Amino acid sequence: MKTTGKVNGIISNIVIVKVDGAVGQNEICYVYVGETKMMAEVIKVIGDDAYVQVFDSTRGLKIGDKVEFEGHMLEATLAPGMLSRNYDGLQNDLEKMDGLFISRGSITDPVDFEKLWEFKPLAKVGDKVSAGDWLGEVKEQWVAHKIMVPFIMTGNYTVKSVVEAGEYKVTDTIAVVADVDGNEYNITMVQKWPVKQAIRCYTEKPRPSRVMETGVRAIDTFNPLAEGGTGFIPGPFGAGKTVLQHAISKQAEADIIVIVACGERANEVVEIFKEFPELIDPHTGHKLMERTIIICNTSNMPVAAREASVYTGMTIGEYYRSMGLKVLVMADSTSR
Numbered sequence: 059m060k061t062t063g064k065v066n067g068i069i070s071n072i073v074i075v076k077v078d079g080a081v082g083q084n085e086i087c088y089v090y091v092g093e094t095k096m097m098a099e100v101i102k103v104i105g106d107d108a109y110v111q112v113f114d115s116t117r118g119l120k121i122g123d124k125v126e127f128e129g130h131m132l133e134a135t136l137a138p139g140m141l142s143r144n145y146d147g148l149q150n151d152l153e154k155m156d157g158l159f160i161s162r163g164s165i166t167d168p169v170d171f172e173k174l175w176e177f178k179p180l181a182k183v184g185d186k187v188s189a190g191d192w193l194g195e196v197k198e199q200w201v202a203h204k205i206m207v208p209f210i211m212t213g214n215y216t217v218k219s220v221v222e223a224g225e226y227k228v229t230d231t232i233a234v235v236a237d238v239d240g241n242e243y244n245i246t247m248v249q250k251w252p253v254k255q256a257i258r259c260y261t262e263k264p265r266p267s268r269v270m271e272t273g274v275r276a277i278d279t280f281n282p283l284a285e286g287g288t289g290f291i292p293g294p295f296g297a298g299k300t301v302l303q304h305a306i307s308k309q310a311e312a313d314i315i316v317i318v319a320c321g322e323r324a325n326e327v328v329e330i331f332k333e334f335p336e337l338i339d340p341h342t343g344h345k346l347m348e349r350t351i352i353i354c355n356t357s358n359m360p361v362a363a364r365e366a367s368v369y370t371g372m373t374i375g376e377y378y379r380s381m382g383l384k385v386l387v388m389a390d391s392t393s394r
Contacts, residue, residue, distance in 0.1 A: 061127040071112045071360045075125045087127040094163040111362040134373040137228045137248035139169035147355045147367030174225040185217045190259030199348040204381040208249040253369035257376040273309020312386035314378045315350040318371035321357045321394025
C-alpha cells in the first residue's frame with residue numbers, strides 16, 4: 059500500500075509533506091493540484107515531515123493538498139527507440155507533447171511501446187548469465203542495440219528459453235531465465251534503472267589511458283581528453299560553446315552522442331533543436347541526430363528538473379556503454 063501525505067508547507071518549489079507512513083531519501087512522489095499531479099523527489103526527512111522538491115511549478119498548490127509516494131527513486135526507461143528523441147529531464151518525449159508550451163504535469167512515454175523491432179538472439183538455452191549480459195540485439199538506426207539481462211537482477215541465472223529471430227514489441231518476453239533456486243523470470247526489451255545510482259554491472263573499470271579524438275585539433279593537441287575521462291569548456295554567453303559542441307559531436311570518436319541542455323537559455327536550446335538535426339554525420343553520411351539523444355531543461359525551469367536531466371543523461375550514457383559502445387555525454391550548462 060502506498061504511503062500518502064498532505065501538504066503542510068510550501069517554500070517556492072520545496073514542499074513540506076506530513077506523511078502517514080515510511081518514506082525514503084530520493085523517493086519519488088506525486089503532488090496533486092486539483093486533478094493535475096506533479097512529480098517530486100524527497101530531499102530530506104525529519105520525523106513525519108518529508109521535504110520534497112517539485113519538478114514543476116507549485117503555483118496554486120495549497121495546504122492540505124494530497125501527496126502520493128511511489129516507493130522508488132527517479133528511474134530512466136531503457137529500451138530500443140531512444141535514439142533521435144528529444145526528452146526533458148524526466149525522460150518525457152517532448153515531441154509527443156501538445157501545444158507550444160509544456161503543460162504542468164505533462165507525462166509522455168519515452169519510447170514507442172507499440173513499434174515492432176527485428177530481434178536477433180545472441181544467447182542460447184543453458185547459457186549462464188548475470189546482470190548486463192547480452193541476450194540478443196536489435197538494429198536501432200545504425201547501432202546494434204544489445205538487449206541485456208536487467209541491471210536490477212543480482213546473482214547468476216540460467217537461460218531457459220530465447221525467442222527465435224523475428225519482430226517483437228519492447229514489452230514482449232524475449233527470454234526466460236532461472237535463478238539457482240529454480241525461480242523463473244521473464245525478460246523483455248525494456249528495463250528501468252534509478253538515475254541516481256551508477257550502473258555497476260561491469261567486470262572491471264580500467265583507468266582512462268587512451269586519448270579520445272575530438273576532431274578539433276586545438277583540443278586534441280593542447281588539452282587532450284581521455285576516453286572515460288571528463289573535460290569542460292568555460293566561456294561567456296555567445297562565445298561559441300554550442301558551436302564547439304556541434305563540432306565535437308560530428309568529429310569525435312564516439313558511437314552515441316547524448317546532449318544534456320541542463321540550464322541553457324531558451325534561445326540557445328532552440329538553436330540546438332533547430333540546427334543539430336541538420337548536421338551531417340561524417341562517419342555514416344546520414345543525419346547526426348540518428349545516433350544522438352537530446353535531454354533538455356532550460357534555465358527558467360525548476361532546479362530539480364535541471365538536476366534530474368544530468369542524471370538521466372548519464373544513465374542513458376551508461377546504458378549504451380554497457381553495449382560496448384563509446385558514448386559522448388555533453389552537459390550545458392552545469393553552472394546553472
